[in-house]
Amino acid sequence: MGWGPQQRDADAAAASVAKMTLEQKAGQVILPFYTGLDHEAQAAQVERLHLAGSMIMADNVPGTATGLVDVRALAGVTGRLDKAARAGGRTWPGLIGVDQEGGAVSRVGAPLTRWPAPMSYGAAGSVPLAAEAGRGLAAELAPLGFTVDFAPTADVTIGPADPTIGARSMSADPRAAASLSAGFTKGMLAGGVLPAVKHFPGHGSVTTDSHKALPVQNATLPQLKARDWKPFQSAVKAGAPMIMTGHIAVRALEPGVPASLSKATYSALRGLGFKGVAVTDGLNMGAVTGRYPHGSAAPAALAAGADLLLMPADAAAAHAAVVRAVAGGKLPLQRLEEAARRVVTMMVWRGRTAKPRPPAAPGSGEALSAQISARAITVVAGRCKGASVPGSVRVAGGTPVDRARFAAAAKDAGIALGRGPLVTLIGYGGGPVKSDLAVALDAPWPLAQSAAPTKIALFGRSPGAYKALLAVLAGKAGAPGKLPAAVGPYPVGTGCR
Template sequence: MSVEQKAGQVLMPLYTGPDPAAQAATIERLHLAGSIIMGDNVPLDANGLANPAGMTTVNQRLSQAARADGRPWPGLIGVDQEGGIVTRLGAPLTEWPTPMSYGAAGSMPLARDAGAAMASELAPLGFNLDFAPSSDVTIGPADPTIGARSMSGNPEQAGQLAVAFSQGMQAANVLPVIKHFPGHGSVTVDSHQALPVQPASIADLEARDWKPFRAAVAAGVPIVMTGHIAVPALEPGVPASLSAPTYATLRGMGFKGVAVTDALNMGAIQKQYPGGSAAPIALAAGADLLLMPADVGQAHAAIVAAVAAGRVPAARLDEAATRVATMMTWRGRTASSPGALPGAGPGSSGDMSARVSAGAITMVSGPCGGPVAPAGVRIAGGSDQDRARFAAAAAKAGLSIGRGPLVTLIGNGGRPAGGDIAVTLDAPWPLAGSAAPVKVALYGRSQGAFDALAAVLAGNAAAPGKLPAAVGSFPAGTGCP
């Protein structure tokens, strides 16, 4: 491969709008690794829903472009599909609750099955990489970025669940990405806006944030994402994604796969490294794949120029391009192996998603047996869709709407609530200040999640979940026995 081809092989850009023609042309011209699909790239049908056939056509075109220069390995077609608020492909694909559901349910087999189910709907559309799961360990409400995207506030559990979910995804032919090393759940600034600083010592990082990554590396995960977080104990003032000591630390854990940066168009990078200037710095530091540069043409030219000037050793570019090519060659082989799970149709995993929510729902405060609302309830809070879904679930559970205890639904970023029953639909933190005597953490707003809630309120099902992180005075592990 020429230097220009290798420089393209380490770049994975985004584009705007549902038409992939310009992106395909750019992939061919710059020999790019492939493309990430964002929400505005998803073709929609007449009802405003995702169009699976249209998405498949888009991904086929981008994949063809990535192989136009004769490379024998597949191009990268990626997406951010975690479940909860980070979901690019909506209905008719299955809607999933927040990843914190897995920590509340506390079941590795459940997390593995869910990862496989999610991936089984993505693979037939042409996706071979999903930027999930997050293995960040959340510290609670002071964490503005990760929150319920974290599976747990317990480092060991977060690692075990991330590994299980990743193994499920790989079994269904989608490459998982463990993120965001060196840990985004314990910093108090959102890297989409500015550069967070992680003041913890190496010993503290080893005891908390790095444990899930060590578990993932030991399990052989193929990709780890580095976050835009400055860690003075490693390299003061420099985002981890652009820091050689950070990559050396990750490799020191035994990681031999592809190290990918978080999106290079985020505020934490663009404010200090505009245009394409971050790309050669990240590459020289040890990144193998550079995600979403603000201007991919500038980034490509900057890498080629940096190699020519010796600022990026030619051997470093060779190493990065080889890692990406090796991973995709391996993925191409395993996807056609006899043990690979078959793809599934859009929306085919609704029962699995509902099972996750039924296993996660947590009675933080209130009765652990019998009906909480014997005959009916009133509803407040949430969105119109939340209330409609709850009403449908209540009807199924035999609860009337309009009379009885007041159920207040609290969405993402919502405030503590009064009434009789407070229910969080995302991170459970608002329950700490809620005056309602009954406090329920649901971790999702899918129809399956509301079905689980109504079943518990009606006394038709137990609430088996446990808090995966402390919520005010309620310690982690709070829940019904």
């Protein structure tokens, strides 16, 4: 069928959807979220409204007394929500979703593997490594009951003017972003979790954060096809089962309307050959909530061509709005049924093909994560051979956890702390610094204006990333990474030769 499922999956889904009431059909196209740890209340809502499943956000993840994720309890939560999604005789698994990209967007923390920022794959320049990472990440989520991960981010970043995506993008080069994100997508599928490639028609080249307001994309269609759409074309060829639409108003498609609610945008996406599930970005985001109150975004998105409505601000209001729109003739029943069939087809296929495999233990990907960081670390300015620091350094910036990880890696590398040159860590959202050595832990843009003779892009803050950093500083390892995006005067490809 061009996107994973076979005709028998579509036939089974069509038969199931045909037997559903209007309320059940409306539920199958909504993937809600909830706050806090009242999992039973969420399960009850999933059952009552016949919802597709549930998202798990960071505040839904149960923890231990030591601050780690309680993996056994988390598996119990996803199992309960899956059972709720199967209520009423549904035989396919529920959509138990999470945002686990690696880097800054990681809802489930340790003891699961700490992965570096996705831009690491662009700096390392290795599609096989990206695919291996996608598989490793998914392989740890699947045993915990997750069926869907809203990753990878396929957006092509334009650099520091991009306030939302940054190091979540794999590259500023459309071809590299396309091949790397497709590799990651295939890896995730092999690891047993459904990926959702995001955010069509491209969120890396707009200058407003859609969590807060509606970005406007002024590029022409030829410009979009040459840049922003290349990774999504690649995702379609890779068999991506889901593509997410972003809350971006594209003047060349439908001015003033978020792409997630724009018929022209869904037509453009289908024009790339995509036959899978088109899912909206979170409908609780600022670009949508102010314009579409009381659940009205839900039927509007369906009417435009969405198949799955992600995280409406009020799931009950969204469900009621969909039922009301169909009953009142404002939303064609056939459109709702088409959307429900696509979602159910995907999950019938997932249920049929999910092969029992030895569960990947939480944290089993740490060695791979460290390998990625060692391949990605990039010297933007400074020495490429030999030690960059003497036997002792000072460290500033970052968080207490960052400095503790730096200290642990320094000890292993034989470098003392307390005197010597100053190493300043620049975390997510940090600005330029003045230091002897500046190290960007997330997007590398702050290095452009930092006053430091040595500038290093690390693209991560995991223990493995710090191990890679200290090995380079001590002269025990080279820095093979190359900038996947320009950083001020430093062009793409800057790095040690």
